[in-house]
Amino acid sequence: MGFHLPLIFALLSLAAVALANHAAQPAPQFYWNSVLPNTQMPRAISELLHPDSTNEEKSTNIMNALGNESPTANFFRYYASADNQLHHKNVAYFFLEKDMRPGAAMNFQFPRNSNTATFLPRESAQSIPFSSNKLSEIFNHFSVKPTSVEAKTIKKTIEECEASGIKGEERYCATSLESMVDFSTSKLRTRNVQAISTEVLEKGATMSMHKYTTMPGLKKLAGDKLVVCHKQNYPYAVFLCHTIKQTAAYVLSLKGDDGVKVKAVTICHLDTSEWNPKHLSFQIVKVKPGTIPICHFLPTDHIAWVPNRKSA
Template structure:
């Protein structure tokens, strides 16, 4: 498992020191209505992050990159996070707290992250934005109905490995994690660590080994959504794979700073 919350220090007022928020961008892991592909979605289309279950067979080769989120902000303790507003109707207070100009890119990023956290999901999807590690653990264990859980992330196994595009070959040893109910937590662009966590049933999680054409090995977490019937038909995944909603499971790798929570095998 990758460490959660490593990054730049937080000062005593709960403000990140020299944290630069990334450019405004949507993630491709929101399955709500979105009729118009954004620059970020087109970027993900180019790296072909979505694939089919059959593509996890040993010997299959796919082109991928495993980009890291440039927002290295750390978690705040729960008490401190709860003391800072996190609501679209409190934006002026939030901007003031972080000394952000309302017209800046940083302000737009903050506003978008909060609005996405407040927006309803697709039918059957449960959403929660965790503003502290404690709240993420509480949400995950409550949805999995056990405190005997494990948190797993994708790991690039070589230090200093490049994050550019490479062809990756699936190696033997595919491992399916317990159950068909998992909690996915995606790192968001925010001054401190915020994770967009959601539960979409049924979902399967796998761990597999990949080897890049540059020799770099990746311990990758793959998520397969078994029922896509409620997804927006114009979602990026259908554009990439040329399939229709509800016809076939759709899989994707987790970026290196995202997390999947699953029951331990002993409790499954």
């Protein structure tokens, strides 16, 4: 059998292109594509990827990476806590399932977390200490003074990552996209998953308060167990992930009074009996722990992981 040189050259060219494409991809994105080839990457993750993410310098620019945390973020993280909770009587941070009916209106805002930190490849992240016992090493690594605001932010994030959760909750701080994928898929016991985040579909003044009206087309996501990952303030992208049982997850279409449309991921907690009775949610919806489900939107930089529906 003779050699067909044009065919061989064509195949070699295709292989070279494929290798070049792989090389151009950030390591975290390459891992996502290899482990979750059928899962669309949500905006909350894709915005944290850069072709040069192997260059640690971009992520270690503390002044640019660390920002002011979303004012709504803590409302959704620590259901056992009642500390440091702001309250605005005109804002529906928490609501009931009936409030998701078409035509219902509530005041809300969908601010962006000003933390611009991007993902490091897992190998780079693992080479940097991440422990309250290693704070001096961490400060030295990022050239941060121990008495600075940046140092306090780093310390607070690590302490939150090391804190225990409520009964039945499994918590994990993912210091890389690869570790987030591994934790989420292992807890859901499948790689056939959806990863979804709240998205503002049109440009608008999301930092300001608006009245949003619920539109038709409520979609319930599969499963009664999910993993939710919340972006932390840190020099590189770190997400506090935790498993949540006895929940229902929805995608809700909203339209603001300014015309801006939002695809809002909504979590309804079916069992709140383990929550702190003084938690803000009970003050807003005026119910007692363990009585009826309480719902909330996910901020735009949080990610919900749910299993895909099984095919019929």
